[in-house]
Amino acid sequence: MASLSFLSSSASHFSLSAELKPLTNFKPFSSIATGRRGKHLSLLTGSPNAGNTSADGSNASAAIDKLWEWLCDKGVVSSASVVRPALVPEGVGLVAQRNLSRNEVLLEVPKKLWITPDTVAASKIGSLCAQLKPWVSMALFLLYERGRGDSPWRCYLDILPRFTNSTIFWSEEELSELQGTQLLRTNLSAKDYVLTEFLKVEEEVILPHNHLFSSSISFDDFLWAFGIIRSRTFSQLRGENLSLIPLADLVNHSSSIITEDSSWQIKGTGIFSRELVFSLRTPISVKAGEQVFIQYDLQKSNAELALDYGFIESSSDRFTYTLTLEISESDPFFGDKLDIAESHGLGQNAYFDIILGRALPPSLLPYLRLVALGGTDAFLLESIFRNSVWGHLELPVSRANEELICRVVRDACKVALSSFQTNVEEDDHLLEQGVLDPRLAIAVGVRLGEKKVLQQIDNIFGEREKELDELEYYQERRLKQLGLVGEQGDIIFWESK
């Protein structure tokens, strides 16, 4: 992911430099592209490379029917169930079998049917996976089970898509539409991360135990498993709690559902509530025959939605640009600045998500002023100011400091904007033209959003630059506090009579 980075250098002449640098804040749970486009409804039949596309929908429908039978056998669903899986525009989804009221329970999946790190531990490959990260062990488990002819998970594996429109599955050509975006960098670091994990697990587990895996496992296979886990796990079920919940993971996302309340819960049932079930509810009322949707995660930006699930939204709240600021180690005041930043919950590097149409994050300006602080303003870094310095940084410190942060931010925005191939008008025009390929629509939406946020940041600091002469700075505020400035801003002198 690209980000704006402001490195303070020689504070004595207030020089800051702006550069684009990779952002390393891809959150794992938090190249090789498959080269397949568009059609998302491709279901697995044994291996992603041998999957049937569901262009005619018949193979997909057969796989859905088998899943249903399997779930009936397990006692999870019955003819009385209120939802059933079906083919929908988003792939497979859950369709209401009768009118449903808000908060009605849709399904309950017992823990024995979840795929979790515990499921892996109890399997034949469990002992090999003990030291692995939860998601890596689950990825390996999916691939191990996929390779077994008699897998007890076959009916579930067969409804998993071969790919989604997540950017991790895009071809180089498709990715070129993201040129200049932070998403492109994040996607790269995500794939690098998966590759690193793959090479490690290949060397430590897969190759030494080749006989356990019926076919060789490639990076493409591992990436598929990563994409499946990433797109199908519920937001709060991460780390050790990472779980794939068959049937519940068929529910699709809708932007029109904006409730903050979670649509699911894990609760105890049976005698003494000992058996855990995953219970999914509908956040809104739904008519018989309509698809049930939930809100996946209100906090995710469009770049995160594109990377995790392969779709974006049009809401401006989803468009963000992450500013990365850094206190340079070569700054003569590095230690003091770091100390001040850390005592306010920030560090040597600080990331600020700027959201389209929203005010700047409150700690951005103080941090920027801190990074830029130097010269005659450096006295604020002295230890006697340690308890009050942040308060001073929340307001303009000096004209030079304020001018410097405006200039650096605006220069960095211009550099970032110049790295896109298209401008806002061209992207708007493309979107107005109508139906785009789904991946191109994601690319255009994301790059347009990032550019709009960059323009917004540039405008904010541009306006600030115009006000530099009117702003009140530290010295003036201090004189006022001491009663040394008159009503008109004139300095009061005491002359001896």
Ligand SMILES: C[S@@+](CC[C@H](N)C(=O)[O-])C[C@H]1O[C@@H](n2cnc3c(N)ncnc32)[C@H](O)[C@@H]1O
């Ligand atoms: C948890 S799965 C839901 C089941 C999935 N539709 C399937 O066919 O298996 C999440 C995936 O469904 C698709 N999806 C869910 N909501 C969507 C939406 N609003 N628009 C487009 N695709 C969506 C995306 O491919 C996403 O990665």
